[in-house]
Amino acid sequence: MTEQLTRRFFVARSVALATATTLAPGVLPRWAGDGTATATTTPEVAVRSAAVADPTELTVAEAAALIRRRRLTSEELVRACLRRIEEFDDIYLAFNTVLAEQAIRDARRRDRQSPRGPLHGVPLAMKDLFYTEGVRTTANSFIFEDFVPPYTATAVQHLVADGGILLGKTQMGPLATSRATLPNGELTTVNAWTPLDVTVYPGGSSTGSATAVAGRLAPGSTGTQTGGSITSPSNAQNLTGLKPTHGRVSAYGVIPLTYTRDHPGPIARDVLDAALLLQCMAGEDPNDPRTQGLPPLPDLVRAATPVRRSGRVDARRRTRIGVLPGYLDARPDIVDARRTLLDTLDRIRGLRVVEVDPPDEWELLSDAFNNVRLSERTEPFRPYLTQDLQLFGVSVLNWLRGLFMSADEWITGQRAKLTLLSRLLDGVFDECDVVLQTSPVPLDIVGLPEIGFPIGFGGDPTVPIGAILGGPPYEEDRLVEVVAAYQAVTDWHHRRPADPPTDTAARTRMSHARVAHRLTATEAARLGQ
Amino acid sequence: MAETQPPTDEELDAWIRARLRLIGVDLDQLPETDDPVTGSPTREQALASLRRFLRGTVPAVSGWRPADDPALQQQTMPPVLYPAPHSAWTQSDGGGR
Numbered sequence: 062m063t064e065q066l067t068r069r070f071f072v073a074r075s076v077a078l079a080t081a082t083t084l085a086p087g088v089l090p091r092w093a094g095d096g097t098a099t100a101t102t103t104p105e106v107a108v109r110s111a112a113v114a115d116p117t118e119l120t121v122a123e124a125a126a127l128i129r130r131r132r133l134t135s136e137e138l139v140r141a142c143l144r145r146i147e148e149f150d151d152i153y154l155a156f157n158t159v160l161a162e163q164a165i166r167d168a169r170r171r172d173r174q175s176p177r178g179p180l181h182g183v184p185l186a187m188k189d190l191f192y193t194e195g196v197r198t199t200a201n202s203f204i205f206e207d208f209v210p211p212y213t214a215t216a217v218q219h220l221v222a223d224g225g226i227l228l229g230k231t232q233m234g235p236l237a238t239s240r241a242t243l244p245n246g247e248l249t250t251v252n253a254w255t256p257l258d259v260t261v262y263p264g265g266s267s268t269g270s271a272t273a274v275a276g277r278l279a280p281g282s283t284g285t286q287t288g289g290s291i292t293s294p295s296n297a298q299n300l301t302g303l304k305p306t307h308g309r310v311s312a313y314g315v316i317p318l319t320y321t322r323d324h325p326g327p328i329a330r331d332v333l334d335a336a337l338l339l340q341c342m343a344g345e346d347p348n349d350p351r352t353q354g355l356p357p358l359p360d361l362v363r364a365a366t367p368v369r370r371s372g373r374v375d376a377r378r379r380t381r382i383g384v385l386p387g388y389l390d391a392r393p394d395i396v397d398a399r400r401t402l403l404d405t406l407d408r409i410r411g412l413r414v415v416e417v418d419p420p421d422e423w424e425l426l427s428d429a430f431n432n433v434r435l436s437e438r439t440e441p442f443r444p445y446l447t448q449d450l451q452l453f454g455v456s457v458l459n460w461l462r463g464l465f466m467s468a469d470e471w472i473t474g475q476r477a478k479l480t481l482l483s484r485l486l487d488g489v490f491d492e493c494d495v496v497l498q499t500s501p502v503p504l505d506i507v508g509l510p511e512i513g514f515p516i517g518f519g520g521d522p523t524v525p526i527g528a529i530l531g532g533p534p535y536e537e538d539r540l541v542e543v544v545a546a547y548q549a550v551t552d553w554h555h556r557r558p559a560d561p562p563t564d565t566a567a568r569t570r571m572s573h574a575r576v577a578h579r580l581t582a583t584e585a586a587r588l589g590q
Numbered sequence: 591m592a593e594t595q596p597p598t599d600e601e602l603d604a605w606i607r608a609r610l611r612l613i614g615v616d617l618d619q620l621p622e623t624d625d626p627v628t629g630s631p632t633r634e635q636a637l638a639s640l641r642r643f644l645r646g647t648v649p650a651v652s653g654w655r656p657a658d659d660p661a662l663q664q665q666t667m668p669p670v671l672y673p674a675p676h677s678a679w680t681q682s683d684g685g686g687r
Contacts, residue, residue: 203628245629308675321671355678429650432643447614455629457620461636462643464609470651475669480656482673508674534674582631586639 102340102362103129103179104333109555116141117277118557121183121334124280125224128171128182135168135182135226138280142184142228146278152256152561152571154241154249155273157189157199159229167226179362180341181224186279188270189230190237191217191325192314196227200316201235203244203452204445214314215349216283216325216342223341228279231269235456237285237318238589239580240265246455246580251571253298254524256561259574261524264294265588270328271298275558281338284328287318287434289501291326292513296527299515299556301544302328303335304501306535307508308355310339311346317441319434322505331554332514332544336361339537359538367549374549376411377542382530383417383493391499394519398526402497402516402547409546417492420484426477427503432462433474439463455579458586482507486533495532495539504531512540515553525553602641 104122112118116138119127127133143161150156164184171182187193190200192210199205213221221227232241232250240263241250252263253275264271267284271294274282284291286304295302303326310325317323327338340361346352368375384403389396407414420426439460445452446460453460466474485507489496498504501511511531519526532540548554561567580588597605610617620633631639657663670676 243629245627247629306674307672308678351672351675355675356681425650425654429647430654432647433651443613447616450615450617450619451621451625451628451630453630455631458631458636458639461610461615461640462647464613464615465606465640465644466648466651470648472669473651473654475671476656476667477651477654478673479667479670479676482670482677483667486677508672534677579626579629582629582635583639585629 104362120330121281124183129176135171139164139168139184153272153276155269156229157232164228178223184226184228186228186231186273186282188267188284190316201233215311215346219342234266237266238456239585241268244454248575248578254558255522264297266290267294282328286324287322292501292529295513299525301332301335302513303339304511306510308351310342311349311352313348319437333365336365336541356535364538364541365545367545376546379411381493382414383496385419398517417489420488426481430477435463436466436471455582455585459589490533495530498529501529510537514544606640
């Protein structure tokens with residue numbers, strides 16, 4: 062493998078790769094578990110004046126509303142996003158591929174149509190592990206650097222069927238591990254809140270998806286989580302990310318990291334957008350048995366609509382919010398933000414903060430047992446492991462580790478999963494309805510839904526602070542209701558980072574800093590466990 | 591029963607290399623020194639990483655049982671690949687709580 066090959070697609074990212082096949086809208090009906098077609102609720106929202114003045118400030122719901130009302134064209138919105146990409150993405154490096162011409166063409170077609178879904182005309186960014194027919198899908202890896210999928214991932218088809226426009230593919234941790242880097246570990250995507258400091262953690266592995274939304278290059282995006290890759294970048298960049306229950310969203314056409322734990326989901330600017338995008342992405346898929354036979358998706362847009370009575374915000378349902386021991390053992394500024402969060406939630410009528418006990422063996426079952434997934438990581442990549450270990454670049458260690466857990470140990474891991482779920486349902490979720498966590502991993506292990514959302518700022522340099530709320534299986538609506546009430550009385554989710562400087566000197570410093578800072582294979586193994 | 595001695599680095603390395611050879615994975619494809627072009631770890635770094643995994647995660651997982659009694663633990667917590675979907679698939683009312 063030559064250096065030229067290594068860098069070909071990642072450094073000279075391809076703006077306007079529009080030779081690819083256009084995704085056809087409306088191609089995939091969705092079916093509820095009982096065989097009936099599902100409908101997606103369309104939110105009617107008031108649009109903030111700041112967003113009317115600058116279309117890149119629009120949320121997905123606001124943009125869709127303006128397009129439906131013929132006060133904005135899809136083409137105007139797509140072009141506004143492309144202008145910011147052209148101006149700033151050599152600093153952010155959020156995208157691998159920008160489909161400029163294709164997106165403009167699709168936008169014009171949307172503008173000629175009557176609205177076809179709740180996302181009609183809204184451009185979206187896709188993490189670069191979702192298959193996109195005719196468009197290169199790399200997972201930021203050597204393995205897939207030339208891979209052009211023959212079909213489009215079901216979740217992306219759903220978004221397009223509901224009117225979404227594919228704006229581009231976003232950078233990610235190689236093969237969905239760590240923060241976004243080149244396959245050799247060289248840092249790429251920055252945190253949009255500290256665009257000139259590549260060392261500030263931007264969250265991973267859905268890094269580019271978060272930076273694109275935070276940096277106003279796209280109104281919304283998709284991510285995947287197999288540990289914390291939706292909630293972590295959302296927390297790092299002042300966004301709201303919704304990791305659904307396992308099986309809610311099809312993983313067909315998503316490059317796998319762990320079959321039993323891969324969760325596609327949205328990364329958005331607020332809870333309404335996260336709910337709307339998940340509602341569009343979700344649904345039973347005949348190509349993915351993990352999606353079949355599940356409870357129907359609740360009306361998430363309704364759940365994301367705050368309830369106001371007599372001028373105050375109420376919870377939609379009485380909800381006990383559990384807090385585990387240690388939630389306030391953190392850096393002082395994080396503790397302040399968390400205390401304020403708890404006070405704010407407790408003041409909302411219908412919400413009650415309660416202390417809950419962790420399940421027995423909480424640390425063991427969510428730490429050492431997190432590594433049980435490594436065998437699943439390895440298995441689908443066996444042909445590449447025997448071909449050339451260097452194809453895995455900086456990420457190879459965890460793929461090798463997966464070869465060293467015996468089948469009986471892997472079975473023990475699956476028994477531990479049921480144990481952990483039982484203890485959560487019979488213990489934690491007996492004492493509360495949703496639970497605040499310091500790590501997304503334990504609930505991710507057993508596939509429970511989680512939402513990451515912003516609760517303040519702190520640190521040096523100043524960066525966003527987020528919270529993670531988890532719930533019982535298939536109760537995404539409960540999580541969304543709580544965060545909707547919280548966001549109705551706070552404004553963290555409306556705050557945006559300043560634009561990066563555009564002078565040449567700053568850009569030169571950034572390119573040097575990126576080369577100087579790289580993840581080692583050992584660091585990548587630790588971050589990607 | 592005699593106390594089992596933990597394996598030495600050399601024993602683990604020999605087993606790691608043998609296991610990899612059995613399934614056609616060639617550790618010698620990794621470089622002997624740092625390789626910034628691919629970011630690959632060195633062979634020695636890979637061996638060290640695998641030794642840590644074998645001494646840390648593997649015994650922690652292997653030694654765990656869902657209950658104390660060696661006979662009765664067999665009767666509880668059968669393996670479940672997909673815990674959250676399982677909770678829905680086993681609900682008589684079609685899932686959810």
